[in-house]
Amino acid sequence: MKEARYFYVPNAAVETALPAEEAVHATRVLRLKEGDELFLMDGEGYFYQAEVTLATAKKCLYAIRQTLKQETCWRGKIHLAIAPTKDMGRMEWMAEKATEIGFDEISFLDCKFSERKTLRTDRIEKIIISAVKQSRKGWKPTVNEMSPFHYFIENCSNQGRKYICHCYPEIARADFFTAISNDESSLSGDDITVLVGPEGDFSIDEVRYALAHGFESVTLGNSRLRTETAGLSAVMMSQLARRV
Amino acid sequence: MKEARYFYVPNAAVETALPAEEAVHATRVLRLKEGDELFLMDGEGYFYQAEVTLATAKKCLYAIRQTLKQETCWRGKIHLAIAPTKDMGRMEWMAEKATEIGFDEISFLDCKFSERKTLRTDRIEKIIISAVKQSRKGWKPTVNEMSPFHYFIENCSNQGRKYICHCYPEIARADFFTAISNDESSLSGDDITVLVGPEGDFSIDEVRYALAHGFESVTLGNSRLRTETAGLSAVMMSQLARRV
Known part of the structure; x- marks a missing residue:
């Protein structure tokens, strides 16, 4: 054999x-x-x-x-929506690592300060499939086509909580990991959707638009992270808070 | 200006x-x-x-x-000791990401199942310095030369706890994140040293040798992670458990 x-x-x-x-x-x-x-x-x-x-x-x-x-290893769905970096290699490794760690869905956002306005999701899909096999995941994460920021906000529905990470000190931010560790999942469901902006961050208008549409304002902590590192951190924190 | x-x-x-x-x-x-x-x-x-x-x-x-x-952003020292992957690119991105997220020291281990027996730490040092600048870290992580596994184990001293991650089901393993989140830091100090093995894992003799020298047996969770992803996960969990 x-x-x-x-x-x-x-x-x-x-x-x-x-x-x-x-x-x-x-x-x-x-x-x-x-x-x-x-x-x-x-x-x-x-x-x-x-x-x-x-x-x-x-x-x-x-x-x-x-x-x-297969047994599920975490509760609810973990959905990362991120503004892709100019350098595609950075998005690709993030997709690979997020798959290994475990998440359910990735969306790409076209934001005001995005440096990349188009994206070949077929390459991301291939990398995710390869990581699914390598790490023996029971479920393949869904890869969505890139969409304009406002379109995504208006059409994002999940059974749980929605968060937007940003760096504007003038808008109060909860700590993301504390928020998802403490939330009342029986009331709001276990799903997490988390938004990570481009290297130049979301515009403050984009943040306010998201907050007006049910997103919660959060920070990933004190570290100054590149976009792809922020995306991976958000997935890892979600995974730690939701693992069974 | x-x-x-x-x-x-x-x-x-x-x-x-x-x-x-x-x-x-x-x-x-x-x-x-x-x-x-x-x-x-x-x-x-x-x-x-x-x-x-x-x-x-x-x-x-x-x-x-x-x-x-500068203000410290986490308590104690976070020290990752890892068996480097064959593909140096994977070690390099891990060093970059761990620096962004925040850690204090990296060592490289030559293990029984290591695929890479030598390592140019000057390249890792350069990448870490670049990440320190980019993410504006107050402290530059220390980069140590590669050392044989047994030598590292015998000479590893810190003021806190020491952990070895491995996949042997016959040796009881605590959950790493739970262990470092709950430990009595006032008794044992805040420092964390965590060992991550090569793709083929540590040998079981290596694990037992570490346990006999004060290391604690842990798992990073249910996910099947590549070496570099395990290293980054260990740093990220340490950072979450020790941040101030």
């Missing part, structure tokens, strides 16, 4: 073949053959122990032997 | 000139001239508001106008 291999297969339970890229990896790189064991992850809470039933250069069919329901 | 510029100058209070590299940056890149304001950071708890007194192509002399004592 070869070392167990993990593949990301959306709808693994109803499909019978690995997606094209995964098939190439399975048959050409790992040289899996009929009868070899493999593990499928559907990104929706299930792993499957399976067996290769046909392996050609381009195709890899499988049969599921066992369904392995 | 030009935008305030920050320079790392060890012993800034007794020196009168920027170090060679900083001088080139100040005079050739930023084109600072006599009378321009600059800020010096000594990495030991002091910033200095200063003024350029002489600027040539290679030299930049200054006079200090005001001493600005």
Whole structure:
């Protein structure tokens, strides 16, 4: 028996073949053959122990032997909405690390002071899938297309609390970690949506607009963080406050 | 008045000139001239508001106008000892992010399952200095040369608690964040030393050796983390537990 291999297969339970890229990896790189064991992850809470039933250069069919329901590791949904940095590499590592640590959804914001106005979410999606496999996550985080700040604010609904991190001392800010550690989850639900601005911060009008739409004003602490570090810190604090 | 510029100058209070590299940056890149304001950071708890007194192509002399004592943002010292990853880029970003978030010392361990047996600490030092400037930290984290695991364990002394993170289910593990959040700092001091192993983990003998030398057995949680993500998580948790 070869070392167990993990593949990301959306709808693994109803499909019978690995997606094209995964098939190439399975048959050409790992040289899996009929009868070899493999593990499928559907990104929706299930792993499957399976067996290769046909392996050609381009195709890899499988049969599921066992369904392995995954346990949730944190309560509620953790949703990060962030203004992407000019340097895409910084967003990519943040997406990888946030996936390893554990979160549910990422959105990208086009803000007044954003240096980056477009974003290839397909690259982020690939990096997240790779991290999901590497860290064996039961659920694949959702990646949303970039949206204008005001559109996001107006259309953001979750079952819990919504926060905006910013650096304006003239607007009172609660400590984010204290706020999410103490909140009455039975009243407000466990979901967290947290907004992180561009390197030049949100504009003060953007902050006020968010506050007028049910967001709470918070700070991540005393440290002066780059955007991607702030995003990752927000995810890690959410994870620590919501883990089960 | 030009935008305030920050320079790392060890012993800034007794020196009168920027170090060679900083001088080139100040005079050739930023084109600072006599009378321009600059800020010096000594990495030991002091910033200095200063003024350029002489600027040539290679030299930049200054006079200090005001001493600005920095406040500590966390209690005790946070010391991360980690087995470096094969890919140096991963260690470098971790060093950058840990500096932004805030920690005091980094050591590198040569372990049984280490993939990397040598390390250029001068590159890590440069990245940390750059992050200290960027995030305006009052203290520069200390960078130690790589040492064999057993040597580190035998010679590690701090005023607080020492922890080793590992994945062996047969050795009871406390939750790291809970342990450092609840510990009786008045009894044991505030310092934290935390060990993170290579991708293949510490050997079980290494874990037992550390436990026999006063280290406590801990886990960072349920997530399967890459080495550099585990290192950053340990720093972030320490920072959250020790911030003032």
